[in-house]
Each structure stands twice: as structure tokens, then as C-alpha cells.
Amino acid sequence: MAGIYIHIPFCHSKCAYCDFYSMPLRNERDFISSLENEYYSRKSEITQPIRTIYLGGGTPSCLTQDSLVRIFNFLAVEDAEEITIEINPEDATDNFICWLKKHTPVNRVSMGVQSMNDRELTIIGRRHSATQAIEAATALLNNGFNLSLDLIYGLPEQTIDSWESSLEAILELNPHHLSCYLLSFEPGTRLTAMKQTGKVSEVSDVVAKEMYNLLCEKAQLYGYEHYEISNFAREGFHSRHNSSYWNMTPYLGLGPGAHSFDGAIRRYNPGNLKDYISCRGIGFTVTEPENLIEQYNDFIITSLRTKHGLDLNLCEELYGQEFRVFIEETAHKYLSEGIMWKNSNHVGIVANHWLTSDSIMLDFIKI
Numbered sequence: 001m002a003g004i005y006i007h008i009p010f011c012h013s014k015c016a017y018c019d020f021y022s023m024p025l026r027n028e029r030d031f032i033s034s035l036e037n038e039y040y041s042r043k044s045e046i047t048q049p050i051r052t053i054y055l056g057g058g059t060p061s062c063l064t065q066d067s068l069v070r071i072f073n074f075l076a077v078e079d080a081e082e083i084t085i086e087i088n089p090e091d092a093t094d095n096f097i098c099w100l101k102k103h104t105p106v107n108r109v110s111m112g113v114q115s116m117n118d119r120e121l122t123i124i125g126r127r128h129s130a131t132q133a134i135e136a137a138t139a140l141l142n143n144g145f146n147l148s149l150d151l152i153y154g155l156p157e158q159t160i161d162s163w164e165s166s167l168e169a170i171l172e173l174n175p176h177h178l179s180c181y182l183l184s185f186e187p188g189t190r191l192t193a194m195k196q197t198g199k200v201s202e203v204s205d206v207v208a209k210e211m212y213n214l215l216c217e218k219a220q221l222y223g224y225e226h227y228e229i230s231n232f233a234r235e236g237f238h239s240r241h242n243s244s245y246w247n248m249t250p251y252l253g254l255g256p257g258a259h260s261f262d263g264a265i266r267r268y269n270p271g272n273l274k275d276y277i278s279c280r281g282i283g284f285t286v287t288e289p290e291n292l293i294e295q296y297n298d299f300i301i302t303s304l305r306t307k308h309g310l311d312l313n314l315c316e317e318l319y320g321q322e323f324r325v326f327i328e329e330t331a332h333k334y335l336s337e338g339i340m341w342k343n344s345n346h347v348g349i350v351a352n353h354w355l356t357s358d359s360i361m362l363d364f365i366k367i
């Protein structure tokens, strides 16, 4: 199986914490034509049936309905089991949701809620309120969409209590899937500038861990399976598309800022809409030269913090027996301390150590 990711590089405005490639909507028709050209010029890179399609960004719900219809007209959607679109609550009007259901093959919606506290939403520059998020989520569920909601913890002014309230409000909505990320202060964002000038501060490691533990506890209480550091799902509703990033499944990434992997080679599209349109989406992709060590390091980083862990047979097949032996030897002390687990063919980090697993993974990385 394989997937397609489409990066829509447009947003209504820039959230304070965001470093994704995005800008206000412009040159929409040229962008969609370039996307179509890119798809036809590169689709042979993926030879397996396309099972997942993911429209991310950016904010795909910024696009006009005509543009969304054009995208689903040129994509091969017939074999796809999971077709996801990212939307923001302010775009999820009843009209839009009904239209999406009736005129597109989308069956899964990923919505960025981020917080259920209006003060926290304002600080990070979101354009919607908590009430709008509840109304949008309810309407999406009532219309039969498989729904994933995103939250952020460690926000400025967020307390353990306000995080717990946000979490509970979201869990009470009973979405199929939940993605929760620890806020990160990325270089060049407004939030980082606010931190540098003392307007906001970062939560301590202790508070971050407390918030993470609360998240794991609540999600379990509400019946969600914790299957990757940031992801929780009701049974059968894990994200098939995102799982493909962690289990080395090929995916074709289209649009400026998108990344691709054909099973062996990683490629990326530079984040530059003007150049993308100038070349009409053709010949825009850059191959990321990766030696065996770099490929192995990617494998470590993507697989150790998942519920299924790292596949030792696959590791040996891809990189050689020496790498498998290195992993088994390195894991030894963590296994004896109960920080890692191992079964006949997999090894992984125990879930309550995922948040602080960077230092563990460093031991498995090869330089």
C-alpha cells in the first residue's frame, strides 16, 4: 500500500507558534494546475495501490470548493480507504460540511482545535473560539465523518487545570482520534519572539511531563489506545496515513513544502510557491541524498516511539545484521530498567517514557 500527501500552502492568517510553509491564499488556479501537472509527472514513482490520501497544510479548507473538486477529479481515489482533509473550526460551517460530504470522497477530517480555552486560543493567534470548535466537531460527527481533533499542551498561561478542562471537553465529544502535541518554540515564529521579549514563557519539563501523564491517563479512561507518542485512537481508527510515515510505507508528497518517500529514496519539494508555479509543478522535486546510516537513523526515530516499536527483521533486511545486533545490545540496559520492551521481533520504548525518549534514542543513533 502507499499514500499521497498534498500540501496546501495557504492559511487565513499565521498562528503564533507555526513554522509550516503557509501564506494567505493567492494564485489559487495556477497552484491547482501545477499540482495536477506534478501529480501526472510523478505518479509513476509509486507503484503500489494508493490506500490513503491526505490533504494537509496550511489549511486546505481555505481553498474554494471548485479547487477541492478539481483535486479529487485528478487524483486516483478509487483504491483509497482513508481520505483525510485538515480543516480549521472557523471554516467548518454547516454548509461546508454538507458540501464536503456530498461532493467529495473525503471520509476523515482532522481539525485543529488546539485548546478549549478562549484566552489560550487568543494568545496563540487562533481565529476560532472553543464554542465554534464544539459546534464544528458535533456537526462533523453528525454527518458521519471519521473525526480526528488536535490539541496542544504547554501553551502560554495554560495550567494543569485548564489543560484538564480542554482535554475533558474534547474527550466528551467522543472523536474517533486525538492528536496532542507539546508546544514547541520554533525559530522565527511570533511565539518565539514573544518568549525572547519575556511576554510568554515555556512550561518546565516537570509541568510538561505532568500534562503528558494527565493526557495518557484521561485518554485511557475514555477508551483510547495510545499508539504513538502524540496519537490516540478508538479501536480501528488509528490514522492509516500517518502510520505509513512510521512503518516505511511509500508516499508521494505533492505541492510546495511536501516530502516524499518511495520506499528507498526521500525527496522534498522546496517551500516556494512562486517557483512551484513558475515551473508548473514539473521538475520541482529535490532528492535528499541519504547514506545507509542516515536511512537507519530515520528508521530509529520514526519507529521507537510507536506502540508496535521497531521491527528487528525489517531492520536487518534493510540495513544488515550488524545494525540489528547493535540495537539488541543497546536495548539491553533499558530492558533491564523497564524503560524498553521487547518481544520476538520488535523492540520499543515503554509509553510513559515516550515524552522524554530523545536521550534514549540518541544511544541508538549512529553518527
Ligand code: SF4
Residues within 6 Å of the ligand: 010, 011, 012, 013, 014, 015, 018, 019, 020, 022, 057, 058, 059, 088, 112
Ligand atoms: S492554521 Fe495550521 S498551518 Fe496555518 S498557520 Fe495555523 S497552525 Fe500553521
